[in-house]
Amino acid sequence: MAARFQPALQPPEHEPERVFWLAVRRSELLLVEDGERPQVPLAGDLAELGLEPDCRHYLGTLDGVACFAADIPEAGEPAAGAAFHGLRPLWSLVDEELFALAGRAVQIVEWDRTHRFCGRCGTATLGAEGERAKRCPACGLLAFPRVSPAIIVRITRGDEILLARGRRWATEVMYSVLAGFVDPGESLEECVAREVGEEVGIEVEHIRYFGSQPWPFPHSLMVGFTAEYAGGEITIEDEELIDARWFRPDALPPIPPKLSIARRLIDDYVERFSTG
Numbered sequence: 190m191a192a193r194f195q196p197a198l199q200p201p202e203h204e205p206e207r208v209f210w211l212a213v214r215r216s217e218l219l220l221v222e223d224g225e226r227p228q229v230p231l232a233g234d235l236a237e238l239g240l241e242p243d244c245r246h247y248l249g250t251l252d253g254v255a256c257f258a259a260d261i262p263e264a265g266e267p268a269a270g271a272a273f274h275g276l277r278p279l280w281s282l283v284d285e286e287l288f289a290l291a292g293r294a295v296q297i298v299e300w301d302r303t304h305r306f307c308g309r310c311g312t313a314t315l316g317a318e319g320e321r322a323k324r325c326p327a328c329g330l331l332a333f334p335r336v337s338p339a340i341i342v343r344i345t346r347g348d349e350i351l352l353a354r355g356r357r358w359a360t361e362v363m364y365s366v367l368a369g370f371v372d373p374g375e376s377l378e379e380c381v382a383r384e385v386g387e388e389v390g391i392e393v394e395h396i397r398y399f400g401s402q403p404w405p406f407p408h409s410l411m412v413g414f415t416a417e418y419a420g421g422e423i424t425i426e427d428e429e430l431i432d433a434r435w436f437r438p439d440a441l442p443p444i445p446p447k448l449s450i451a452r453r454l455i456d457d458y459v460e461r462f463s464t465g
Contacts, residue, residue: 194256195249196248198320200247201255207231207233208232208254209230210257210259212259212261213298216295217274217276218273218291218294219240219272220272220273231254235261238268241262242260245257246297248294251287251290258295259298260298260302276288276292279291288448296335299407300332300334313326337371337408339368339411339412342413342416343399343415343455343458345415345416348462350436352434353365353430353432354432355430356428362443364441364442365445367388368411378414388433390426391420393416397416398412398413399414399453400413437462438462438464
């Protein structure tokens with residue numbers, strides 16, 4: 190089955206009558222009320238919703254309809270029936286493809302905002318011809334949208350899974366698999382072993398690729414792995430973690446919601462090891 194979203198760089202030759210607007214104010218996305226679920230606005234112009242973008246970026250097509258990301262000034266307030274939403278709450282409001290498209294829009298708008306001047310010489314940048322990049326006309330530096338690779342790993346010991354509670358979930362009980370950003374000069378597998386050692390003090394083996402997911406918090410690519418326990422006792426890194434323990438598939442704590450690769454890793458573990 191063909192993907193609903195088809196990325197592209199060059200907008201249609203003729204201005205479409207109606208397009209999907211991925212309108213971004215700060216890091217929030219504009220949605221309009223439409224029945225049970227809010228939707229991305231489908232309109233000829235954002236003026237129909239009381240907004241005037243600073244700039245726009247063509248993203249491609251969703252179900253054959255052109256999509257534009259639009260940078261909305263902080264003072265911009267939409268018309269009645271529309272509102273800006275943070276990305277994290279969208280997990281429960283939209284489907285996976287639209288969530289990924291929303292993340293793409295937010296990241297491209299933020300890249301455009303933060304690369305209007307050359308990071309090497311300070312000259313105002315220009316849009317590069319034929320690619321999503323900013324070029325400095327003075328020194329030639331190219332700046333592409335930033336993507337920061339991070340690993341996320343499910344560790345098992347027999348039929349048990351290691352789950353940890355991070356300090357950013359201090360106000361709610363939520364356990365997940367371990368994750369961390371990749372260092373320069375480090376392979377993904379090396380990052381898995383280092384992050385696990387730093388965060389919980391154990392060793393792992395049989396590191397295997399699982400899958401990946403773009404993750405716009407703030408501009409990550411989450412690369413998922415599975416691994417098996419190889420030795421050591423859990424010793425948490427208490428600046429980042431509150432708790433880390435082994436759990437069985439029939440006695441899991443609260444875990445992340447659907448759409449996240451963390452949840453996919455945990456659901457796959459439950460499917461493999463549950464006896465029910």
